[in-house]
Amino acid sequence: MSPGKGNGERAMVPAAEPRSYYGLPIVKRPAWTQEVPWYFFVGGTSGALASAAMAARWTRQVKLERRARRLALAGAMISPALLISDLGRPARFLNMLRVIRPTSPMSLGSWTLAGFGSALAAAEAADILGLPQAAGGAASLTAGSLGPILSTYTAVLLGDTANPVWRSARHLLPFVFSGSSVAAAGGALCVTTSVHEAKPARLMVVAGTALEQAAFFAMERHLGHLGEPYSEGPAGRLNTWQRTSSLLGAAVALTLGRRSRTAAVAGGILSLGGSAALRLAIYRAGFQSAADPRYVVDGQRSAPSSS
Amino acid sequence: MTASSGRRVTTPLPMWQPGGTRMGFFTDTSICIGCKACEVACKEWNGVPDVDPTWSGNSYDNTLRLGANSWRHVAFVERVRPDGPSNLQWLMSSDVCKHCTRAACLEVCPTGAIFRTEYGTVVVQDDVCNGCGYCVSACPFGVIERRADDGRAFKCTLCYDRLKVGDKPACAKACPTESIQFGPLDELRDRAEGRLAEVKAQAGGDGARLYGADPNDGVGGFGAFFLLLDRPEVYGMPPAPSYRRRDLLTMWGAASIAAGMLLGSVLGAVGRGRP
Numbered sequence: 001m002s003p004g005k006g007n008g009e010r011a012m013v014p015a016a017e018p019r020s021y022y023g024l025p026i027v028k029r030p031a032w033t034q035e036v037p038w039y040f041f042v043g044g045t046s047g048a049l050a051s052a053a054m055a056a057r058w059t060r061q062v063k064l065e066r067r068a069r070r071l072a073l074a075g076a077m078i079s080p081a082l083l084i085s086d087l088g089r090p091a092r093f094l095n096m097l098r099v100i101r102p103t104s105p106m107s108l109g110s111w112t113l114a115g116f117g118s119a120l121a122a123a124e125a126a127d128i129l130g131l132p133q134a135a136g137g138a139a140s141l142t143a144g145s146l147g148p149i150l151s152t153y154t155a156v157l158l159g160d161t162a163n164p165v166w167r168s169a170r171h172l173l174p175f176v177f178s179g180s181s182v183a184a185a186g187g188a189l190c191v192t193t194s195v196h197e198a199k200p201a202r203l204m205v206v207a208g209t210a211l212e213q214a215a216f217f218a219m220e221r222h223l224g225h226l227g228e229p230y231s232e233g234p235a236g237r238l239n240t241w242q243r244t245s246s247l248l249g250a251a252v253a254l255t256l257g258r259r260s261r262t263a264a265v266a267g268g269i270l271s272l273g274g275s276a277a278l279r280l281a282i283y284r285a286g287f288q289s290a291a292d293p294r295y296v297v298d299g300q301r302s303a304p305s306s307s
Numbered sequence: 308m309t310a311s312s313g314r315r316v317t318t319p320l321p322m323w324q325p326g327g328t329r330m331g332f333f334t335d336t337s338i339c340i341g342c343k344a345c346e347v348a349c350k351e352w353n354g355v356p357d358v359d360p361t362w363s364g365n366s367y368d369n370t371l372r373l374g375a376n377s378w379r380h381v382a383f384v385e386r387v388r389p390d391g392p393s394n395l396q397w398l399m400s401s402d403v404c405k406h407c408t409r410a411a412c413l414e415v416c417p418t419g420a421i422f423r424t425e426y427g428t429v430v431v432q433d434d435v436c437n438g439c440g441y442c443v444s445a446c447p448f449g450v451i452e453r454r455a456d457d458g459r460a461f462k463c464t465l466c467y468d469r470l471k472v473g474d475k476p477a478c479a480k481a482c483p484t485e486s487i488q489f490g491p492l493d494e495l496r497d498r499a500e501g502r503l504a505e506v507k508a509q510a511g512g513d514g515a516r517l518y519g520a521d522p523n524d525g526v527g528g529f530g531a532f533f534l535l536l537d538r539p540e541v542y543g544m545p546p547a548p549s550y551r552r553r554d555l556l557t558m559w560g561a562a563s564i565a566a567g568m569l570l571g572s573v574l575g576a577v578g579r580g581r582p
Contacts (some may be wrong), residue, residue, distance in 0.1 A: 022363075026543060154561060200577040
């Protein structure tokens with residue numbers, strides 16, 4: 001470990017055994033813009049909402065179903081816009097559907113999002129046009145089944161990179177993302193549903209937050225010193241934010257949110273904010289991790305297949 | 308790198324090119340003189356845009372890294388070695404895209420813009436790339452990069468156009484000491500084994516090693532490998548880069564369980580929460 005860590009200094013030229021090339025990064029920092037973590041949040045929330053709509057349809061909770069479906073549809077419409085604006089060549093966005101590439105999580109995810117959005121639009125159309133139950137049911141089932149994939153594939157996308165803080169957590173990130181998606185979907189429904197119909201939403205907030213925070217805790221422990229970005233700089237601040245906001249949101253949902261509409265709205269917003277901050281923390285951590293070659297070298301030197 | 312000279316290394320070929328010969332680079336850094344002719348020749352031939360020069364203070368290296376606008380990069384390491392024949396040890400090395408056997412950039416590219424050529428090299432089709440930036444984070448070597456003013460990703464093509472007409476890449480052609488050698492990868496690997504033995508026997512050669520010559524390493528070996536005089540990280544390269552399909556499968560396995568938990572918790576919450 002380089003001395004001077006923690007006060008922003010980098011150890012320069014340890015004479016005997018240099019561990020880096022002038023402290024320059026080995027891997028590139030992410031080329032992605034802020035739209036990408038926001039997409040992780042919007043798309044993930046939308047995925048869990050579609051599953052909630054499907055479940056509400058089965059249990060004949062008509063208002064909840066409609067609300068969840070429309071929120072999911074809004075997310076499914078915002079998502080491609082976020083992704084397209086991140087591209088270096090936005091006019092070529094259709095190239096995403098040029099091939100199906102099983103080895104590319106981004107390719108599979110693009111196809112999932114396309115199918116997911118279409119199914120939700122079909123479900124909405126069936127409702128508005130008063131089409132037979134079977135049509136709306138099939139569309140709802142399709143969207144509700146693709147939803148969990150949409151919520152978690154983004155974690156595989158990050159894990160399948162050379163970025164140390166993402167790659168080393170590749171088996172835990174999916175749980176962080178799925179938990180966070182459920183919590184945010186519950187939060188969105190808490191905000192938009194009356195208190196006596198929002199019990200499913202409150203349960204989602206609590207279950208989602210429990211999974212999200214447990215998985216995040218496990219991830220930080222597993223990462224060891226590779227997880228330092230989560231306690232330093234912008235990613236560290238966002239991490240504090242996400243934890244505070246998510247836990248508060250769940251606490252409100254469990255207590256005051258059962259009686260007071262105002263509290264339920266506040267709790268829902270806290271859950272949504274926590275989920276968004278979590279994706280932003282993970283995104284920023286990727287920049288901090290890529291900036292320091294120590295993370296690349298230490299991560300690989302401790303791995304079994306060393307040269 | 309454990310391949311002994313007795314073991315014949317076989318180079319996996321792209322399966323759609325039976326009978327093709329995989330071509331590559333062997334960069335022997337022990338005879339690099341740091342002239343940067345490779346950097347210049349590459350820029351000239353490939354029309355790679357210039358970069359505003361800045362004085363880095365890092366020895367003679369003002370290029371600093373590989374990137375969209377630097378497809379060859381000569382590293383300069385100056386350091387004091389109290390045990391050596393003279394106090395100063397000066398390492399120079401011309402870095403380049405590794406054209407990995409299992410190329411992460413190619414595998415993650417969602418548009419199919421990055422492909423494997425008939426020479427076994429990895430090339431970006433600039434008329435297909437939509438600048439999604441996934442390859443940038445996927446490359447374990449920090450090679451490929453999005454060009455800021457253009458939006459698309461660029462990297463070394465191993466002079467695909469020159470190979471097509473039977474010529475060698477511009478950097479190898481310009482290299483005055485033959486530190487950069489171009490040829491069929493199997494031949495280069497054999498030659499490198501011999502060269503390694505020579506260098507190890509010389510003063511200051513105790514740290515010599517081949518980097519990326521072993522087809523059993525994390526990326527299945529490099530199409531452009533190196534003889535280094537010290538650990539890879541000293542030159543700014545990762546010590547044990549890895550890209551494996553197995554890792555991708557286990558990740559999807561974890562994601563499937565996570566997705567199942569999502570579905571289960573939502574179904575449970577909506578079912579139990581019925582007013």
